[in-house]
Amino acid sequence: MNSDFRHITVLLDEAVEGLAVRAGGRYIDGTFGRGGHSRLILDSLGPDGQLLGFDKDPLAIATGKALAAEDGRFVVVQRSFAELSAEAAVRDLSGKVSGILLDLGVSSPQLDDATRGFSFLNDGPLDMRMDPSRGVSAAQWIASASEEEIARVFKEYGEERFAKRMARAVVARRAEQPFERTADLAQVLTVANPAWEKGKNPATRAFQGLRIYINNELGDLEAGLDAAMETLEVGGRLVVISFHSLEDRIVKQFMRKHAKGEQDKLPRDLPIIPKAFEPRLKLIGKPVFASEAELKANPRSRSAVMRIAEKLR
Ligand SMILES: C[S@@+](CC[C@H](N)C(=O)[O-])C[C@H]1O[C@@H](n2cnc3c(N)ncnc32)[C@H](O)[C@@H]1O
Numbered sequence: 001m002n003s004d005f006r007h008i009t010v011l012l013d014e015a016v017e018g019l020a021v022r023a024g025g026r027y028i029d030g031t032f033g034r035g036g037h038s039r040l041i042l043d044s045l046g047p048d049g050q051l052l053g054f055d056k057d058p059l060a061i062a063t064g065k066a067l068a069a070e071d072g073r074f075v076v077v078q079r080s081f082a083e084l085s086a087e088a089a090v091r092d093l094s095g096k097v098s099g100i101l102l103d104l105g106v107s108s109p110q111l112d113d114a115t116r117g118f119s120f121l122n123d124g125p126l127d128m129r130m131d132p133s134r135g136v137s138a139a140q141w142i143a144s145a146s147e148e149e150i151a152r153v154f155k156e157y158g159e160e161r162f163a164k165r166m167a168r169a170v171v172a173r174r175a176e177q178p179f180e181r182t183a184d185l186a187q188v189l190t191v192a193n194p195a196w197e198k199g200k201n202p203a204t205r206a207f208q209g210l211r212i213y214i215n216n217e218l219g220d221l222e223a224g225l226d227a228a229m230e231t232l233e234v235g236g237r238l239v240v241i242s243f244h245s246l247e248d249r250i251v252k253q254f255m256r257k258h259a260k261g262e263q264d265k266l267p268r269d270l271p272i273i274p275k276a277f278e279p280r281l282k283l284i285g286k287p288v289f290a291s292e293a294e295l296k297a298n299p300r301s302r303s304a305v306m307r308i309a310e311k312l313r
Contacts, residue, residue, distance in 0.1 A: 005109035009036025010301045011241055014288050016040045016103055018239040018308040020187070023152040025098030026050045028088070028231070030081030030224060032064045033057075033107040035140075041101075042071055049073055054081045054093065056131040059109065069128060078131070088231040100228045101235040101261035104221065104247050106130070108300065120203040123183035128214045138214050146169045157246065158209025164191045166206055171197065182207075197207050208244070221247060225254045229280065237284070241306045248305050250273070252287075255309045259283050275313065284308040 015037055019027065025047030026135065029038045030054035041051055053064050062217060064076030075278060079087055098311040110116050110130065117127030126139035142150070147167045154259050155163035169192035170185070179185045186203040193202035212218060229239050238255075242248035262281035290301035 005112045007034040007036065008298045008300070009033075010103065010298065011306050012036055012040060012289060014306060015103065015239050015241060016044060018173070018284070018306065019099035019101060019237050021045060022049075022098055024048045024095060025262050026093060027052070028084065028100045028228075029053045029086060029252070030100060030102045030228075031055060032076055033061050034060065034063050034104065034109065035067055035101060037101055038067065038074065038207050039109060040062075043226055045073060046083075047073070047129075047242055050079070051075075052087070054079055054084065054087070056080055057107070057110065058131065058133070060072070060107065060292065072233055080220050080224075082227065083162060083219040085227035085230045088227075092098040094231060096233050097231045097236055098233060099100055099239065100232060101239045101241075102221075102224060102228075103241045105217070105243045117182055118207075119182055120186035120189075121202055123181055124184055126179055126182050128211050129178070130215050138185075139178070139308065140181055141214060142210075143169060143174060147261045150256070153213045154206045154209045157206070157212040158205035159246070160205035160209060162195070163206070163209075165194070168192070212246070218246060218250060221250050223253075224253070229258070229311065230292065234311055234313060236311045238281070238309045238311070241304055241308065243303045243305075248307075251307050255283060255307055259309065278313065281309040282312055282313065286311055 021041055021044040027041050029041065029051060032038055038051060039051055044125045051074045054238065055061055055064065055078065061078045068076055069073045073229055077087060077140040085094065088097065103299060106118060111118050114122035114124035117124045128138040129135055150170055151163045151167035154160040160166065166189050169188050173188050189203040189206045196202045234237060240251045242251055258281035259279050262277045263273055266277055288306040290304050
């Protein structure tokens with residue numbers, strides 16, 4: 001693992017504006033990464049403001065600890081944002097947080113450092129865990145999962161059309177020799193993919209599926225959104241940046257559901273709407289995408305979509 005790789009923060013100003021930072025507020029950055037958003041939040045906070053950062057990744061945490069040593073308003077924990085409400089409870093922050101940011105997915109250092117095992121372009125050990133000290137690596141999982149399970153992961157999380165063929169090829173090859181390296185797996189997936197998409201590595205979708213599965217990214221997102229609702233104060237902001245349609249669908253449906261409330265479950269002529277059925281969130285503005293200038297400077301911002309909501313109750 002190498003800590004020299006850089007991450008260019010996506011939608012930096014837009015996300016911090018979306019949080020509507022108040023000088024004395026308490027904020028959570030659920031995906032600290034290399035701290036691009038966190039530093040700008042700290043710049044907007046006064047001496048009494050507080051920022052709590054989360055990340056699963058040990059190198060992100062090392063950067064976070066260095067920042068915490070310089071700035072007493074900041075603390076970082078190595079934990080999933082899925083556990084955000086438990087961490088907030090311990091810190092007496094439940095229902096008291098003014099804004100929560102989730103900038104989802106992987107960071108550039110994770111993708112660019114071949115030793116992390118995320119990349120089909122740079123060969124490395126087939127790992128893919130954001131926190132390599134927990135759970136099973138991609139190599140361990142690929143060695144034991146059934147063909148059907150592998151196909152499901154490629155299809156559901158990678159939206160790979162040829163998931164079945166690819167899973168068959170993986171299972172046939174592993175019977176002769178287990179997969180240990182990313183380039184080895186990418187090569188087998190490439191050969192098994194009959195219809196390469198223009199400008200896209202033929203292993204891209206299957207690798208995305210594996211990464212999402214290995215890190216339980218969608219399960220964490222669902223739990224993290226629920227946890228954010230419990231942790232925000234009334235008037236607090238939730239800002240989420242997604243990088244693919246599976247994530248964005250979950251965020252969009254979550255925000256819409258809470259913005260709509262459950263009044264349609266009540267009889268029409270009820271004179272008073274019980275509080276429990278009223279909306280809990282207000283949507284703020286439209287989805288935000290990277291500007292032309294950002295797209296030019298950072299092609300990884302291409303797929304970013306940011307949604308903002310405010311807690312009503
Ligand atoms: C896109 S990067 C965030 C970059 C950050 N905003 C910055 O400006 O440097 C996503 C980060 O979130 C972390 N991450 C992803 N899912 C997580 C989860 N469920 N809990 C905690 N951290 C997570 C990753 O390890 C990665 O460091």
